[in-house]
Amino acid sequence: MPLALSRLSLCALSLLLMLPALQAAAADAGSHHPVTLDNCGTHITLKAPPQRAVSIGQNTTEILLSLGLADRMAASAVWIGDVPENLKAANDRVPRLSSGIPGLESVLGQNPDLVAAQFETDIGPRGRIASREQFASLGVPTYLSPTDCVGRLYGGDTNPDGARTRAFDMSLVYREIQELAEIFNVSARGVDLVEALRAREARAAAADAGMPADLSMVWWFSSAELSGDAWVAGQFGAPGYIMKKLGVHNIIKSQEEWPAVSWERIAEADPDVIVLGRMTRRNFPADDVAQKIDFLEHDPVTREMRAVREHHFIVLDAQAMNPTLRTLEGLEIVANGLSRLRLTGASAPDETP
Template sequence: MIFLRHSLAALLLLPTSWAMSDTTHYPLTIDNCGVDMRFESAPERVVTIGQSATEILYSLGLADRVKGTSVWFTPVLPQFREENAHIERLADNDPSFESVVNKHPDLVAVQYEWHVGPAGSVATRDQFSDLGINTYIMPADCDTKDNSTGGDGTRTGAFTPDSIYKGVTELATIFDVQAAGTALVKDLKTREAQAVAKARRLDLPDDLSAAFWFSSPDNGAAPYMAGRLGAPGYMMKMLGIRNVIESDEEWPTVDWETVVRADPDIIVLAQMDRRRYPADDIAKKREFLENDPVAREMTAVKKGHIIEMDAHAMSATLRTIYGLETLAEALSNMSFDS
């Protein structure tokens, strides 16, 4: 496919705008999601609100600095199970402001601005600042994104992994572990390029379409489907797949009649441990698709073109690259002959 060839070439020519110096010179000032954060030294005590921030810090070799975690969708990456087992989990979902502050952090690392932001469900950045606590929001949740629209926010531009690499690099600079940041970014870029190359060898149909289903607030209710500009949109674009959901919202609710009319060739289901909604359970998703008299008539369901993907990979995280690998591998085992 022509688009895949262009995508692979672009990956091999990625800019080095996030290249780091060898050592951090303090005091360090970073513009983070429109707020200037000043660091007099590398943080010693960190609390994370969001699995993405947690796993990036672990990947940078900073687990010993993490004093509490929260907001988990799936189990921690296997290579970090041992370290994670010794770190207090403040909450599976939103922690209280008090539980975070009681860990006496000098930095709170945040995945989603709706947790810590102008209308933060945990607290505002000012509330932490008033206590002398710095906050760092992952750039993937504010670069090319407007979170003032409510819910999961609206993308103002298409997500790319550059915002993930930016977050890795900035956190590595804040903690003065630049070599670890450089190695992690290099590994992710290599895996990204390899996944695209694998899909390129498949010679996929030019008109291939897909829909990503994260969850639903109730059985049979309008599902949360991936918009075109978020992490799933990036995966589809890189592999030359058309997203049947054209919304710019991160996770719009879309009625099933609309999804069925669009008749995607592939449906990707989020796999997670979280149980906030009934359809968080992937078995419930499959049960609906197989038994609903309308949904079961979709091409993807009838042909068994259903892919299970780590839910955290569907968010703008380092696991997005793993999701790209999952998608490329699954496609290699499917036939799209008429």
């Protein structure tokens, strides 16, 4: 009995000694809330860190997973490709509402305390799911990626992908990471993730040494029809950022995010390299890289382009072709691809995150 009392006393003493640290940790955990942000022109306030977030858009999902927040995600939706291998286990724990656009009832059925979206087209004024005002009226705060509103204009039905009034750079992704980390009260994780990404950005950008000054590219995302106009990258999106970092120029000068351009016009410009988007979705035949290449090699207009004759193709996950966490992966892969094609004298940077 004395031995039991002694052990009990030691336990009580240990708890007493730990109490100040526990109290400090609890105070620190609650010190950042409520959090109020001006997010894409909308003021949002979260009284506590979300516990049942719904992410709409693959990039938003991958940022939350990278911050170690799978346990606070009720569901995800809107996917165009596979999740990176290092996030697969965490992603498998998060239910997927839909690979496409979920219905409002489906989202609300998750009882979300935050809806975080990659694209304004999903939760904007004419949102495919609902507007931010509709969510707010139901007591659900929303967060929209700065990559989709800062320097970005949507053109309605004639230009659904919108245009950019200023060039994208990774600072917008870093801002999103830091804001989401603050919302979820994991700011230190946000700092660590941004620092790691900045280091990768610096390493990959160093590949511009020895790049020919007049090297040109076109980036083919997809097409409604293989022989029809191609959705190719404008000058201010994620591909524009990558090309600027590597000292390569885009044959397309449009401010539109993904303008539709004829192959006759592309062939006339005769780019040195064609970057091809790879995705698992199959909305259009050109979503398939194999069909893209087959068309380029057999169409009487495209097969005469130098990039096609010399097979100067770089295949890139379509997720890296949008302003996302994966844009850095795109920078690394394109730098390595140019080295592989012997279009630069620089040694290829390491692609490993």
